[in-house]
Amino acid sequence: MKLPEHGANPNDVYSKLGIAQPTQLLDFSENVNPAGPPDAITQMWPSLLSKLRTYPNPEGEPFLSAVADYHSISPASLFAGNGAAELLALLAERYRGKCAIVVHPTFSEYEATLLAKDVEIVRVFASEKDGFKLPLEELLDAMNSAAVLYLCTPNNPTGIMPARADLNVIIQHGAEVGCEIVLDEAFIDFVDESLSFIADITNNPHVIIIRSMTKMYAIPGIRLGYIAAHPSIIEGIKALAPHWNVNGLAAHIGVACLQEERYREQAIQHSNGERKKMTRFLTDHGCIVTDSVTNFISFTLGAGRDANKLYSDMLARGIVLRHSQNFRGMDGRWLRIGMKNTADMAVLRNELEKWFGQYSGQRLGWLGDSHQVKLDTIQTTPSEKLTFISGGVRSGKSSYAEKLLVDEVRENGGRLVYIASGVATDSEMQVRIERHKSDRSTDSWTTLEQPVKLEEALSFIQQGDYILWDCLTTWLANELYMGWESGKPCIEQPGCMELKETQLYTTIDALVSLAAHLVIVSNEVLDELPSEYAETEIYSKWIGRIHQVLVKKASTAIEMDYGIPIVWKNERQEVTQ
Numbered sequence: 001m002k003l004p005e006h007g008a009n010p011n012d013v014y015s016k017l018g019i020a021q022p023t024q025l026l027d028f029s030e031n032v033n034p035a036g037p038p039d040a041i042t043q044m045w046p047s048l049l050s051k052l053r054t055y056p057n058p059e060g061e062p063f064l065s066a067v068a069d070y071h072s073i074s075p076a077s078l079f080a081g082n083g084a085a086e087l088l089a090l091l092a093e094r095y096r097g098k099c100a101i102v103v104h105p106t107f108s109e110y111e112a113t114l115l116a117k118d119v120e121i122v123r124v125f126a127s128e129k130d131g132f133k134l135p136l137e138e139l140l141d142a143m144n145s146a147a148v149l150y151l152c153t154p155n156n157p158t159g160i161m162p163a164r165a166d167l168n169v170i171i172q173h174g175a176e177v178g179c180e181i182v183l184d185e186a187f188i189d190f191v192d193e194s195l196s197f198i199a200d201i202t203n204n205p206h207v208i209i210i211r212s213m214t215k216m217y218a219i220p221g222i223r224l225g226y227i228a229a230h231p232s233i234i235e236g237i238k239a240l241a242p243h244w245n246v247n248g249l250a251a252h253i254g255v256a257c258l259q260e261e262r263y264r265e266q267a268i269q270h271s272n273g274e275r276k277k278m279t280r281f282l283t284d285h286g287c288i289v290t291d292s293v294t295n296f297i298s299f300t301l302g303a304g305r306d307a308n309k310l311y312s313d314m315l316a317r318g319i320v321l322r323h324s325q326n327f328r329g330m331d332g333r334w335l336r337i338g339m340k341n342t343a344d345m346a347v348l349r350n351e352l353e354k355w356f357g358q359y360s361g362q363r364l365g366w367l368g369d370s371h372q373v374k375l376d377t378i379q380t381t382p383s384e385k386l387t388f389i390s391g392g393v394r395s396g397k398s399s400y401a402e403k404l405l406v407d408e409v410r411e412n413g414g415r416l417v418y419i420a421s422g423v424a425t426d427s428e429m430q431v432r433i434e435r436h437k438s439d440r441s442t443d444s445w446t447t448l449e450q451p452v453k454l455e456e457a458l459s460f461i462q463q464g465d466y467i468l469w470d471c472l473t474t475w476l477a478n479e480l481y482m483g484w485e486s487g488k489p490c491i492e493q494p495g496c497m498e499l500k501e502t503q504l505y506t507t508i509d510a511l512v513s514l515a516a517h518l519v520i521v522s523n524e525v526l527d528e529l530p531s532e533y534a535e536t537e538i539y540s541k542w543i544g545r546i547h548q549v550l551v552k553k554a555s556t557a558i559e560m561d562y563g564i565p566i567v568w569k570n571e572r573q574e575v576t577q
Contacts, residue, residue: 010320022318026347029322031156031187031296031338033218033267038260041219041253048249056248060226063246063254067226070258071198076231079238080246080254083223084186084212085109090240091182091208091227092117098147103134104328105157107184110150122146125329128300129456131291132158136166143170143179152184154191157327157336159292161191171197174206186212186225187294189264190271198228205230215295216267217257222250271295274339281349285356298324298336304499306506307333310355317351329459382571383512384555387519390547391560398470400560401519405466414516417467418447419457421474455507464516472522472550475504476543491538501542505549520550 010029014021060080068075081087092113099120102110111121122142126132132155143149149170154161167183174181181204188196188211198209209228214220224246227237275297279289282299289299301307311323321337324330339345387404391397402418409416448457454475461467479500480491490496511518522543551557555571 013320014315017312017315019312019315022316025318025320026340026344027320028337028340028344028348029320030220031294031322031336032215032220033295034340034344035263035267035270036218037253038217038257038263040256040260044252044256048252051248051252054248056244056246056251058243060246060251063224063251064226066255066258071196071228073198073201073228074231077201077228077234079227079229079234079241080251081225081227081241082245082247082250083214083220084184084210084225086223086241086245087210087225087227087237088113089116090237091210092119093240094233094236095119095147099145101139101142101146101149101179103139103149103151105132105155105324105330105334106150106152106327107156108326110152110184114150123328125459126158127459128288128329129459132160134162134166134170136169139170140173143173144177146179148180148182149174150182150184152186153195153197154187154292154294156184156187157296157298157322157324157330157334158290159187159294159296159298160290161195161293164195167197171204171207175204178206180206180208182208182210184210186210187215189216190268190294201228201230205232208233213254213257216264217260219250219253219257222247222253224250224254267295270342271339274342274345278337278339278345278349281352285352296322296336296338298330298334300334302499302503304502306502307335311335313355314351319348319351331458333455333458381553382555383553384571385512385515385517386508386550386554387517387556387558388522388547388550388554389519389558389560389565390522392523395560396563397521397560400558400563400565401468401470401521405468405517405519408517409466412516415462415465416445417461417465418445419454419467419469420447420449421454421469421471421478453503455503455510458507458510458514461511461514463514465514467511467515467518468521469511469518470521472520472546473543476539476546480539480542497542501546504546505553508550508553520554522547522550 010025010027011021013029059075064075064078064080067078067080079087081090088109095114096117096119099122100110100114101122101124102114103124103126105126114121124135124138124142126134134151139149151162151167151170153167171181173179183197185196185198196209197204197207198211201207201209207229211226211228213224213226227234229237271294275292275295279292279297282289282297286302287299288302289297292298301310307324311321314321321335323332324334324336325332327334337348340348387401389397389401405416408414446460448460454469480497481489490500508518508520551569554569556567557569559566559568
């Protein structure tokens with residue numbers, strides 16, 4: 001089911017999902033100032049009624065001059081518009097038929113408006129593995145052949161503000177290669193006005209700034225924003241805009257808002273305080289939270305907990321979070337929370353506490369089977385795109401898997417991706433890893449080295465990839481004993497591995513949905529097993545259990561014995577011999 005592209009559409013969400021809407025709702029999917037519009041707007045409202053009888057100023061006055069004074073720039077460098085949505089649509093015409101870079105995850109309107117103008121989109125992804133930091137080198141390279149780069153500063157939905165040094169490098173490179181830079185500063189007034197690049201546009205005529213009045217001043221209903229850029233760019237945008245594109249009420253309300261310095265200070269203080277409390281709460285419950293600097297955060301639940309289930313469960317409780325289904329690079333696995341008033345934030349934490357509570361108090365499955373999830377309850381419909389290969393050490397399983405995929409790519413085309421779970425903990429392992437690297441060096445493999453979590457690999461995978469994940473047993477050992485140094489390994493925490501197992505199957509299903517073919521390689525259950533330790537017995541049972549599930553989920557299951565494939569299951573068209 002396709003959900004609304006933006007937040008602040010709770011009625012539409014309930015309608016599309018077919019969920020009965022509770023009488024009372026708390027909408028955390030939108031991210032405007034919870035304080036509501038400044039009191040000055042209420043006080044001046046009666047005087048605004050007279051503006052209904054006259055046509056507005058075609059330049060957006062008196063708002064335009066107020067913005068010029070606020071930023072100490074010339075009105076010739078400003079254009080007022082009917083909200084950022086209109087500004088983005090007008091700006092996209094400037095790049096019709098050209099090439100634009102969009103850094104994901106980010107605001108969906110950039111691509112929506114650009115694609116409407118037949119702009120070629122080059123997508124660059126900030127990796128969640130790196131905390132969604134800008135991939136600077138990749139961006140600089142892409143800029144060499146692009147007309148424009150769109151950046152959200154701070155970014156929506158992550159709330160992360162790119163480093164000033166990185167932005168300076170990008171802007172300088174843009175001047176050198178003729179690539180314009182569009183900076184969307186819709187949320188920068190929740191951070192620090194001194195971080196805005198508006199003061200620098202005189203020296204950087206290739207930089208275009210978009211600002212919104214909606215978020216800080218809680219006035220989404222009147223639609224008001226502005227662009228700051230070189231006068232020649234402003235003139236081009238003016239030529240495209242309809243007459244009277246800023247209504248008279250909005251123009252006067254905007255002036256009053258810019259005078260509200262104390263209001264802004266209070267909004268920043270409130271946002272910072274609630275964001276820190278919410279971040280601490282979520283991290284205490286095992287979530288990963290973006291390093292946001294503005295009035296919202298995004299988070300992912302970690303192993304074993306389903307973001308879509310949390311989203312739907314909260315809807316049933318009258319709480320609307322922002323999904324990430326249309327944020328490329330987050331793909332539904334993250335949720336966003338806009339900061340609201342203190343009471344509403346407390347309600348949200350209370351409801352989340354109850355939800356997280358369902359995962360506590362469980363007993364570790366192999367230490368006591370009363371809470372063990374039954375194998376027949378796990379989704380195991382075989383997929384023709386999944387192959388499972390097992391075998392002992394030096395049985396030839398990895399080489400066989402590599403050749404299987406290499407042959408398919410040579411025949412069909414595509415990208416070879418190697419997800420390497422192996423860590424060189426000793427000299428023998430180092431030799432084995434280096435041997436596999438050497439074997440892959442001639443076949444153009446894209447290698448993802450040692451992802452701490454398998455799900456971290458998802459953002460790097462492209463549709464139609466041929467993927468080899470090697471090796472499952474290393475993943476299991478890492479997960480079972482994670483936290484050993486602190487004295488709290490997963491193997492001794494109630495319910496810990498059950499959660500990791502659930503996340504594993506969810507991630508594998510996601511990889512299969514993207515891949516042309518996914519091959520998973522694992523050691524045999526009893527391979528080199530020192531059985532005198534209870535922890536090793538638990539490890540053995542877990543790997544055996546996971547093997548059973550993967551054999552069911554795969555269309556092909558192979559055991560390697562001294563380089564010879566023994567095919568136990570084959571529902572694919574052919575198996576390489």
